[in-house]
Amino acid sequence: MVELVLIETTGDIRLDVPLHTIGGQGVFVKEVQRAVLDGRADIAVHSAKDLPSAPPVGLVIAAFTERRSPHDVLVGSTLNGLAAGATVASGSVRRRAQLAAVRPDLTFVELRGNIDTRLDKVPEGGAIVMARAALEILGMTDRIDEELDVERFVPAVGQGCVAVECRARDDMTIEVLHTVDHGPTRRRVEVERAFLAELGSGCSLPVGGHVVNDDLRVFLADPDQGRWVGDVVALSPGGVDSAADLGLARTSARQLQEQLG
Numbered sequence: 001m002v003e004l005v006l007i008e009t010t011g012d013i014r015l016d017v018p019l020h021t022i023g024g025q026g027v028f029v030k031e032v033q034r035a036v037l038d039g040r041a042d043i044a045v046h047s048a049k050d051l052p053s054a055p056p057v058g059l060v061i062a063a064f065t066e067r068r069s070p071h072d073v074l075v076g077s078t079l080n081g082l083a084a085g086a087t088v089a090s091g092s093v094r095r096r097a098q099l100a101a102v103r104p105d106l107t108f109v110e111l112r113g114n115i116d117t118r119l120d121k122v123p124e125g126g127a128i129v130m131a132r133a134a135l136e137i138l139g140m141t142d143r144i145d146e147e148l149d150v151e152r153f154v155p156a157v158g159q160g161c162v163a164v165e166c167r168a169r170d171d172m173t174i175e176v177l178h179t180v181d182h183g184p185t186r187r188r189v190e191v192e193r194a195f196l197a198e199l200g201s202g203c204s205l206p207v208g209g210h211v212v213n214d215d216l217r218v219f220l221a222d223p224d225q226g227r228w229v230g231d232v233v234a235l236s237p238g239g240v241d242s243a244a245d246l247g248l249a250r251t252s253a254r255q256l257q258e259q260l261g
Contacts, residue, residue, distance in 0.1 A: 048158030053197035062177035068133040070160040076127035087126035097206035097221035154208030154219040157192040198253035
């Protein structure tokens with residue numbers, strides 16, 4: 001028997017302010033993690049992209065489920081179909097920075113709420129940006145006007161993957177969750193998370209990191225300076241040297257920080 005424990009997070013409640021002003025990454029997970037730590041629940045299910053780069057003491061990520069599409073998508077218009085100065089709604093500083101790098105003429109506004117709420121807020125003559133995976137789960141991919149290329153629009157770390165946490169000493173639950181852990185996805189997401197971790201928990205800059213095939217694509221921007229940097233890092237074929245790949249991810253993070261100054 002499985003019992004659902006429904007918890008409202010800070011990110012769910014504070015819809016009146018931009019995510020990055022109330023803590024950014026982690027605002028959708030802290031209360032859920034606390035419920036597992038204090039015994040109200042046995043597992044916590046998250047969108048992997050919402051997880052900070054290191055679990056809190058006492059928890060372990062026991063499963064990364066097989067990744068769905070990592071792509072961002074536009075709803076309301078294609079990118080080329082947007083007129084000069086058109087409005088794009090997104091609560092993600094990463095998405096804004098990446099679109100501004102290609103279309104600096106665009107105007108950006110905040111977008112918060114559940115999927116239905118966001119789909120109802122497509123600006124007149126404009127578009128909203130969403131994760132394709134969310135629309136796939138709800139069977140709403142017919143609303144997509146354009147799927148953005150991951151090579152140019154690097155997804156958030158862990159995007160498209162579900163991560164499942166449990167207590168670090170709960171061996172029985174860990175064993176059960178390992179049955180839904182997808183090895184190739186775990187390898188890729190752990191490399192992405194190593195890149196993010198090297199940037200530091202206090203990093204509030206727009207950041208993206210995504211492993212496709214045997215390449216790590218990364219993105220980092222400083223909107224205040226109007227600058228962005230990116231890189232493609234070749235990993236070991238087939239992930240045969242995971243330690244080396246994690247090291248390459250961390251090195252890439254340091255190099256991008258140095259380039260931004």
